[in-house]
Amino acid sequence: MTSEPELPPGLVGGASARPGVTYRLLRRIWRFAAWLLRARLELEGAEHLPRDSRGRPAGRWIAAVVPHRAWIDPFVPWILLPERPRFTFFGDARTMARSPLRRFIVRRLGGVIPIPAARDPQTVAIHLAAAADALDAGSVFMLMPETGPASAPGAIRRLGGGLAYVALRSGVPVVPLVLGGNDELYFGRRVILRVLAPLDPFALAGLRDDAPRPAPGSSAERAAAHRLTAAFAASVAADVADVHVRSMPPEGMTKRGRFLTTLFR
Helix, strand or coil: CCCCCCCCCCCCCCCCCCHHHHHHHHHHHHHHHHHHHCCEEEEEEEHHCCECCCCCCCEEEEEEEECCCCCCCHHHHHHCCCCCCCCEEEEHHHHHHHHHHHHHHHHHHCCCEEECCCCCCCHHHHHHHHHHHHHHCEEEEEEECCCCCCCCCCCEEHHHHHHHHHHHCCCEEEECCCCCCCCCCCCEEEEEEEEEEEEEHHHCCCCCCCCCCCCCCCCHHHHHHHHHHHHHHHHHHHHHHHHHHCCCCCCCCCCCCCHHHHCCC
């Protein structure tokens, strides 16, 4: 059996906060696609987005998108949030490399960190270094931290460790981006993106401001990562449930085009 092609681990393209031509073009294409699908995209909590001293959108933060349920999930923040600073995307290497066209687009887009399907501890350091480069360049690091089997609508799945380790080693704020309406797609679907207040990663991990930071790879870092993950899950649970309820269609509504849910699986 032939294995699916994958992109190698590490940052594809250079790290930058500035959106390139391909990034801007694709963002406009996704906006047009949302219009064709009559998607009702709504942004809540924009006042929580990090800004610099001049009030302009700032980079160097982690966009933690939950819950992850459909192919549209990374495109909703890409469409609704400011174009600059740009996102750096952390995603599945097989999905990105499934066709020659996808591989071409990913390489042109840049700012992408593929996650190989095989679990290899040696690639963890590559991923963390790539995330650090992206954040140091001033971009926004987007990831979807859930893992494992699907959860019931209105709840999140188990969280992997990637969010915690990137946050602890970089020290940058974690901004939860909560999605509602992405569990089932159809024409005219209401999809809500709620931006929650930035979270301090060390406070999430139960570390005092004056406490020494755990050494990379140490048992203390693993314990801090577990605490951070649990605290993050607890902090978003109520909003995940609320946004799901608010995005539900009126009772008896005809849902045309439900094939959109699995369009790119």
